[in-house]
Amino acid sequence: MRWALVALVCAGVVAWMLVVLQRNVVYLKPVSKAVAEREDQGDRRFRMGGSVVPGTIAAATDGDGVEFELTEGGEVAQVVYDGAPPDLFEDCAPVVVDGHWGGAVYVADRLLIRHGNEYEPPTNASTTECPRE
């Protein structure tokens, strides 16, 4: 009887933990997947990863922040970010944005540059094509 009670309490605590876990999971999706799942996603939060399409970075039309396009897997997504982008934010930068879909545009409130740990030899990359990863 006592053990049953202990087991019940433990099961309850574990179940509660899993519920909290489920609520706080943030998915990371590459642009292609994010675009494909735009309908189902609604305005739920997730992270999106891709690289900045060269020549698309522009100051946001309203107030602070920037607008740009992210690409991955042949798909392109419009992104607005309402903060000042970090120094390393530039054409072709590998970026992860944190936010949600607002219609056809992804609204980000956090912008991270993925740190490359790999050796990068100096390249004479053309300005319109990103070097292949």
Added chain:
Amino acid sequence: MRAAIGYAMVAAGTAACALGVATLLAGVSLQRPALLATGRRYVLVAFLAAVGAFATMQSALFAHDFSIRFVAENVARATPGLYTFTAAWSALEGSILLWVFALTGYLLVTTIRFRARATDPIVAWATITALGVALFFFALMLGPANPFREVAGAVPADGRGPNPLLQNHPLVAFHPPMLYLGLVGFTIPFSFAVAALVTGRFGEGWLADVRRTTLVAWGFLTVGIVLGAWWSYEVLGWGGYWGWDPVENASLLPWLTGTAFIHSVMVQERRGMLRVWNLSLVLATFCLTILATFLTRSGVVTSVHSFTESPIGPWLLTFLGVVALGGVALVAWRGDALRAPGRIDSPASREAAFLLNNLLFAGLALVVLTGTVFPLLAEALQDRQLSVGEPYFERMGVPIGIALLFLMAIGPVLPWRAVSGDVLRRRLLLPAWVGAGTLVVALLLGARGVAQVFAFALAAFALTSIVRTVAVGIRAQRRAYAGSLPASVISTVRGNTRLYGGLLVHVGVVIVAVALAASSGYATKREVQLARNESVTVRGYTLTYLGSDVDRSAQKTTIKALVGVRRGGDDLGVYAPAISTYPNFGSGIGTPSVKTGLRQDLYLTLVSSPNEAGRVTLNVRVNPLVLWLWVGGGVMAAGTALALVPARRRRVVDVVAPVPAPELAEVST
């Protein structure tokens, strides 16, 4: 040449471990003391081989011997001396080398400590187990993680240098070695636990054997974790010190189970209970140290620490599986024989408090483990990339932390077996009033946040309880023996270093808890754009952007924003948050500039360097009480060191007055 010497050292170490294991196994099974005496000598050989390999690596790093791949990848001619030295552990292969160095060192010290008991089967089995672990790590360096692998093709003229994050703060020289000394140290208690299970002597003897080593390992791990948080705060520039990053969690997990073990050991020593539990905790702690290596070094998690992708992941996982299954099998095999005598008489007793403490620590470990491993499982099984957000860890962890703080206040003053209401009232009334008073004062001062207010109140409760216990101890000492106050304090503490060391660790925990609550609850964060000579005021600090400055050296190029800081009428000087770019690494990294203070830190990061209009973007944070996190960590380390000092009790002949019985009963543990 160095590659050949280094590899030979690794091979010699591997052979020494293998021979040692074989000789000792033969010695125990044939019961030949001569073999046991020979077998343990291989420990010294393995240690010397590890020292030799480590020295060879250092010599290669300082000689810029780029024919060795590890050197070419982790050091450049322009790398300063300190970071050339620390480059030895800035990537996978070198950190395995450091691991083996530490492990054979611990093993050597243990062998020397137990030299008089070399023929004792429990010591022999423990040596076999620890040598087996060392054998595994040596063998990793023979194959998949060979630090002395030569470069393919021509020898490069210059190397790449350490990862930028690992060459811009001196803490890199301390954080990883401390952490490793902590993680590796738990191999010794693990080995004795295995030996206890194999020999069937799982009474209290093995616990006494490993008590000091466990404390040493725990102390190093504590310092390593605190230094890691400090490094993260000073280097990564996101303004915090703990991000529930998988690799941070990986070092926390063995600390949680290790802390549980340090407490539950006392129940077994005193009452003979919790045998299976203690063995399981030691096995789990060791498994978690291996898991930590796996998470940190196999590249399975994308994190600031996974500097390398490597082929050792499967090896570590297999090893982890073997250890975990082996441990469970051993415990199951001993089964009924492990059933301990004695039971808990009352829920209001020291042993019940320890049991609850253990459940909470184990629960917290489960929470952290689930949150850490869940993304890996989701990716492996479902091919979905996800992360577990900080709110999960906070919502689950904070209540457990608060409960532990409460237990810390009452646990140490509960007597064993059972307590009377009278004793409880005498010991807890004052601390409880102080705690309640703090609660009221905090609310009156407008403190926000339920967790924060509770943390402050319970911290005051716990601190008063600790101070009262110490005061009672000193008073009893002064009644019993004549002497000045300082002399009584010293002799009281010396008489029971374990108790007072433990209480000092608790004081450190109180400090850390308050600092955690304040810095997580009351930080101010603002992002500001400033033109030259423009000012902004954030929480009383007036910041003026004075201009920028560029430093170029062979090691790095640094852009600094010079920010004048004033507060009230005082000029606090010029601070220079910076962004540095390193040759050979595409992305630059930010370096925060922190004005540390007793009450709060001003934390500046440069988000973007001057644009065409000459404006910079700064991230400004005011973080309260962060300094006290590091102070608390230091106090915890000091307490651990105190607990390691052998206790010296006064001889009975010194007694000049009879000792009041109840007081003495209270302070003796």
